[in-house]
Amino acid sequence: MQHLSSVPPRRGVVIFLNGTSSSGKSSIAAELLRILDEPYFHLPVDAFHAMRSPVPVPPDQLDTVLHRTWRGFHRAVAGMASAGNHVVVDHVLSAEWRLRDCLSLLVPQDVVFVGVHCPAEELERRERARPDRPPGLAARQVARVHAHGLYDIECDTGSADAGECARRIRDFLPDRPRPTAFERLRDSV
Template identity: 55%
Template structure:
């Protein structure tokens, strides 16, 4: 159920694209910015990470780096929630590969209309894209492919190894034109905790 922002406006909508690294989330988000009729902002976890000073991050040991990355991701969730809370529509691309990330999003986005989209891609295609990109450790996508979708509940699921970016954007656009029903985030919030 959308809430009113501090300015008396209804909160914005969040289209949360979740998938492994190299699955095509950012490409879909960029296409949606062109295709959607109302203005959306694209906020991606990689964009937030790119704001961090790289020279300082490289000097951290593994425990310190893990703490910085956790704070970064928690801050990202809150930044998206704040933008939506101010009435902005957001396309959020993320890798929910650790259970706490989804739990945190469920908590901080309570009261915001979140359309949860699973972005799938075959392992062979993920590996091909990862090699082509060359900007992340080889095997990152393979390590994420199962944990990122472990919760198993979405409003809409796409497969970028069989559908084009344009097709994926069209599917999301069509879905957004429907009357909201019981959203995946609502079902996940009410699911029994393990």
């Protein structure tokens, strides 16, 4: 068994999938874990919400609870990456503060920022097929999720399946251009 002092230090790569609800982020993440050459952790924001106890949250406290959950999620992602773990993040940056928070926490040159797009009709179809999503959620998120307008790579799950998107992302990793989208966004915020 290795001692902690013999584990070589490194920073983990963060493949950050940003898109609306039902855009295909989780499917792309699952494919990435299957095809990437090194171990990666999939950290979806939905998993953090699912960890919360089933105790009802009073309506006047819901925004505070959600805000704390997202802040904690961002710090968990940053902690995993700073410990040298590679991470695939699955998130919905539908509020500007979420992006700013991630920009302040993650090492920008280690982030591959992926825009996950999907046509409105397909988002609606997917939402109807998922009982856990309110109708129209993705349509309300579209403009805000991609408002910053800058990515390292983009995928359209309406024209490419999750496997194709994952392969494009994997093939992009070895020759990532600099500055990264996170570096440029951090300089502009």
